[in-house]
Amino acid sequence: xxxxxxxxxxxxxxxxxxxxxxxxxxxxxxxxxxxxxxxxxxxxxxxxxxxxxxxxxxxxxxxxxxxxxxxxxxxxxxxxxxxxxxxxxxxxxxxxxxxxxxxxxxxxxxxxxxxxxxxxxxxxxxxxxxxxxxxxxxxxxxxxxxxxxxxxxxxxxxxxxxxxxxxxxxxxxxxxxxxxxxxxxxxxxxxxxxxxxxxx
Amino acid sequence: xxxxxxxxxxxxxxxxxxxxxxxxxxxxxxxxxxxxxxxxxxxxxxxxxxxxxxxxxxxxxxxxxxxxxxxxxxxxxxxxxxxxxxxxxxxxxxxxxxxxxxxxxxxxxxxxxxxxxxxxxxxxxxxxxxxxxxxxxxxxxxxxxxxxxxxxxxxxxxxxxxxxxxxxxxxxxxxxxxxxxxxxxxxxxxxxxxxxxxxxxxxxxxxxxxxxxxxxxxxxxxxxxxxxxxxxxxxxxxxxxxxxxxxxxxxxxxxxxxxxxxxxxxxxxxxxxxxxxxxxxxxxxxxxxxxxxxxxxxxxxxxxxxxxxxxxxxxxxxxxxxxxxxxxxxxxxxxxxxxxxxxxxxxxxxxxxxxxxxxxxxxxxxxxxxxxxxxxxxxxxxxxxxxxxxxxxxxxxxxxxxxxxxxxxxxxxxxxxxxxxxxxxxxxxxxxxxxxxxxxxxxxxxxxxxxxxxxxxxxxxxxxxxxxxxxxxxxxxxxxxxxxxxxxxxxxxxxxxxxxxxxxxxxxxxxxxxxxxxxxxxxxxxxx
Numbered sequence: 001x002x003x004x005x006x007x008x009x010x011x012x013x014x015x016x017x018x019x020x021x022x023x024x025x026x027x028x029x030x031x032x033x034x035x036x037x038x039x040x041x042x043x044x045x046x047x048x049x050x051x052x053x054x055x056x057x058x059x060x061x062x063x064x065x066x067x068x069x070x071x072x073x074x075x076x077x078x079x080x081x082x083x084x085x086x087x088x089x090x091x092x093x094x095x096x097x098x099x100x101x102x103x104x105x106x107x108x109x110x111x112x113x114x115x116x117x118x119x120x121x122x123x124x125x126x127x128x129x130x131x132x133x134x135x136x137x138x139x140x141x142x143x144x145x146x147x148x149x150x151x152x153x154x155x156x157x158x159x160x161x162x163x164x165x166x167x168x169x170x171x172x173x174x175x176x177x178x179x180x181x182x183x184x185x186x187x188x189x190x191x192x193x194x195x196x197x198x199x200x
Numbered sequence: 201x202x203x204x205x206x207x208x209x210x211x212x213x214x215x216x217x218x219x220x221x222x223x224x225x226x227x228x229x230x231x232x233x234x235x236x237x238x239x240x241x242x243x244x245x246x247x248x249x250x251x252x253x254x255x256x257x258x259x260x261x262x263x264x265x266x267x268x269x270x271x272x273x274x275x276x277x278x279x280x281x282x283x284x285x286x287x288x289x290x291x292x293x294x295x296x297x298x299x300x301x302x303x304x305x306x307x308x309x310x311x312x313x314x315x316x317x318x319x320x321x322x323x324x325x326x327x328x329x330x331x332x333x334x335x336x337x338x339x340x341x342x343x344x345x346x347x348x349x350x351x352x353x354x355x356x357x358x359x360x361x362x363x364x365x366x367x368x369x370x371x372x373x374x375x376x377x378x379x380x381x382x383x384x385x386x387x388x389x390x391x392x393x394x395x396x397x398x399x400x401x402x403x404x405x406x407x408x409x410x411x412x413x414x415x416x417x418x419x420x421x422x423x424x425x426x427x428x429x430x431x432x433x434x435x436x437x438x439x440x441x442x443x444x445x446x447x448x449x450x451x452x453x454x455x456x457x458x459x460x461x462x463x464x465x466x467x468x469x470x471x472x473x474x475x476x477x478x479x480x481x482x483x484x485x486x487x488x489x490x491x492x493x494x495x496x497x498x499x500x501x502x503x504x505x506x507x508x509x510x511x512x513x514x515x516x517x518x519x520x521x522x523x524x525x526x527x528x529x530x531x532x533x534x535x536x537x538x539x540x541x542x543x544x545x546x547x548x549x550x551x552x553x554x555x556x557x558x559x560x561x562x563x564x565x566x567x568x569x570x571x572x573x574x575x576x577x578x579x580x581x582x583x584x585x586x587x588x589x590x591x592x593x594x595x596x597x598x599x600x601x602x603x604x605x606x607x608x609x610x611x612x613x614x615x616x617x618x619x620x621x622x623x624x625x626x627x628x629x630x631x632x633x634x635x636x637x638x639x640x641x642x643x644x645x646x647x648x649x650x651x652x653x654x655x656x657x658x659x660x661x662x663x664x665x666x667x668x669x670x671x672x673x674x675x676x677x678x679x680x681x682x683x684x685x686x687x688x689x690x691x692x693x694x695x696x697x698x699x700x701x702x703x704x705x706x707x708x709x710x711x712x713x714x715x716x717x718x719x720x721x722x723x724x725x726x727x728x
Contacts (some may be wrong), residue, residue, distance in 0.1 A: 153687035158467035164701030175712035
């Protein structure tokens, strides 16, 4: 076992600020959606808008960082049998006390399931939210880019649908991230300090 | 030091300008002192005599007025082709002017319109004083067909206060530009009393406070009516018969051919919210009228407005056989002459898409008495770039109609003749006389049909801090709950998506919970 620096400073900053912004946007977003009243509609909308721009800015930096450092390769999907091995582990083997089929190291810090999940998050859920979000934000000016035919109801449908996916992701992610490490919480700690004990 | 001095001097002159400014606005800076005019030195017996004197200098004034709706009480709507105006339309207040002329024309800008024979080409019968009196002492007598009383006379008749005749000479010598109270003498009392008709024009507007009307605030901007209802040649901008729900001209500046300022946008532009405001507000103005948010309620000046008028109950007597009048909170809720009323203040408007196209149910038009008959219909839609969501006072009530011919009736209400409803309280006679006066035969069968009348709300603009907030509309049960044709965040949602979404979220939550418990149980099992 050795302590290895798995997560760079920027990566950790990106993760936690993204987490905070996503949670803030889920809260304010569902208030705007009319699910509950917490901050007041106007306040919720203003925070949502502000957080959106911040998150888009953060996303731009993250894309740049991933592309320039080559870290984007961490999200290349694993072969199907390795993904299925993870599914099998979570579905059955974990209850039988069997060992984790994946061992992380510096160049493979995500397990095969994580790789696919995060890829989906960044390539599908994220863009679906912010593209629909930008269309939402500039709805009155869509005529300028030839999209005046696009009804707000459709934009809202995609935006809300993607928000539900994001919330679902968050629930699953929290469970897996907090409880799946040995001991529980080690992954969270690693995401704070950057270092994690990995097998040699 | 020097710059501080000049700064102070600038500030002082600015303060002086602001203090004195409104006084200039009141005092017309006229180059003529009418009290020095020879023509105005005589003892005038009647209004028309004063007019004659006015016209001896203002040679074109009466000719100009003859062209206005204020004079003709007739209006050709270019958009719809309908002939409107007080002479022609029916409403659900006192219903119609025909046969009731002397009472109604106490708000005509002329003298003597007491029946159909009134000469609309008479210059001397134009009433200059009702608009140009600056003394506040000139009053048309309520039943005088536009004349003031020339002898002391009681109003209401018999038990009312004695009204002294106005000092016509003094009034003529002090004429000036109309103030709010000149216009208000009629427009604040439309429908037969204070605030009855519009609800956003009532006696509180003589000297409104800031909360009632931010523009007319007598201690603030102190606008007169003409500040917005710009005039030229006695023609006055802005008409309810041909309203303009969206004005794309931008801020009106000198040199533009159309100097009409009777829209909010003509001063504020269509993107009026400044840097300090929520940036989203300006992106609403292509769909939402300014007044929708900025007139959050009408009848806010401490006067109630009439919201319901049921003529069908008119004519009742009390237990002692005396004509019945019931009052609540100082307002008549039943009057034997007019039926049942409801009054409201601080009224939340009703909102509709509005493109400015208003179609009236004209006299003689067949109505569908199976439901509510619209006195006028408004239209507009989300798709139409010229439509805006607009606030309305919807006046509702029941009024007489010829139930066989299915036409709204003209009741002959006022007069000394026995056909007048307020004399004999016989609907049959009153409707026959009224319909006949407008050239229709009465079938002899009458009933009362429910009607509604849409009045766009435009006045009583509130200070910005009292304007509506987002959540007033962006809410499941917000003010625009009934306005259709578009998706509004906070109000609308896709129920199926919400169901699937929450099932997915809760399913995942349940799944991980079961998974976690399963792990705990299996671990325990293995360790024991």
